[in-house]
Amino acid sequence: MAAALTAAQAGLIGCEHCGLLVRAASADEPGHCPRCGSALESRRRQSIERTWALVIAAAICYIPANLLPVLGTTTLGSTEYDTIMGGVVFLYTSGSWPLALIVLIASVMVPLGKLIALGYLLISVQRRSSSSNRERTRLYRMVEFIGRWSMLDVFVDTFTVALVQLSPLMAVRPGAGVMFFAAVVVLTMIAATTFDPRLIWDAGGEQES
Numbered sequence: 001m002a003a004a005l006t007a008a009q010a011g012l013i014g015c016e017h018c019g020l021l022v023r024a025a026s027a028d029e030p031g032h033c034p035r036c037g038s039a040l041e042s043r044r045r046q047s048i049e050r051t052w053a054l055v056i057a058a059a060i061c062y063i064p065a066n067l068l069p070v071l072g073t074t075t076l077g078s079t080e081y082d083t084i085m086g087g088v089v090f091l092y093t094s095g096s097w098p099l100a101l102i103v104l105i106a107s108v109m110v111p112l113g114k115l116i117a118l119g120y121l122l123i124s125v126q127r128r129s130s131s132s133n134r135e136r137t138r139l140y141r142m143v144e145f146i147g148r149w150s151m152l153d154v155f156v157d158t159f160t161v162a163l164v165q166l167s168p169l170m171a172v173r174p175g176a177g178v179m180f181f182a183a184v185v186v187l188t189m190i191a192a193t194t195f196d197p198r199l200i201w202d203a204g205g206e207q208e209s
Contacts, residue, residue: 013040047196048122054191055118061183062111069175081175084108107181110146114188117143118195125199133200140197147189 013024015033022040025031030040069081082090084107091100117139124136 013042015040043198043202044194044196047194047199048126051118051191051195052122054187054194055115055122058111058184058187058191059115061180061187062115065111065177065180065184066108068177068180070177070181072173072175083177084181111181111184111188114143114147114192118188118191121195121200125202128202136200137197140192140195140200143188144192147185147192 011024012021013030014021015036015038017038018033018036020033020035022031022033024040024042030042032039066084069083069086071087072081084103088100088104088108091097091103121136121140
């Protein structure tokens with residue numbers, strides 16, 4: 001069976017903005033897309049290094065995001081602080097287990113899953129793995145898609161702080177954990193955009209050629 005000819009071997013580049021398949025002007029200077037005018041890149045420069053830096057920074061911020069309080073409630077002079085897991089436990093014990101499950105998935109499991117998925121993709125690319133290319137590409141698309149929904153906890157805290165202001169009887173203030181959680185979400189979203197999924201297929205193309 002003859003090996004399939006890849007776009008890189010044929011001298012073609014797909015525009016990352018409009019998706020047009022263009023023949024590169026040269027290997028060093030691919031040129032610009034004739035449809036949208038964006039600069040063409042055969043591969044994103046320093047994609048692995050930048051993605052690793054963002055993933056490591058997000059992993060560091062993930063720890064205080066779960067240990068520090070995300071919400072502080074002041075009632076008649078007494079203040080109580082709640083972490084993400086504390087809120088999940090409170091919702092579960094109060095009978096709102098569906099809402100507790102949503103917060104647990106969106107605020108704890110999704111960010112951790114994105115970090116693990118990006119780390120797996122980076123390691124597999126650096127090891128020049130040529131197996132499960134389709135599955136790894138689907139995994140990357142999933143990480144990129146669910147990134148926008150990871151701000152659920154931050155949005156809930158923001159709306160709560162804005163609505164519940166009954167001073168001096170009751171007041172709600174965001175905690176330090178919100179900033180770290182938002183940093184995790186933003187860093188993982190940027191990491192997904194800096195990672196070049198075309199690197200997943202490079203090892204298989206080299207082996208076939």
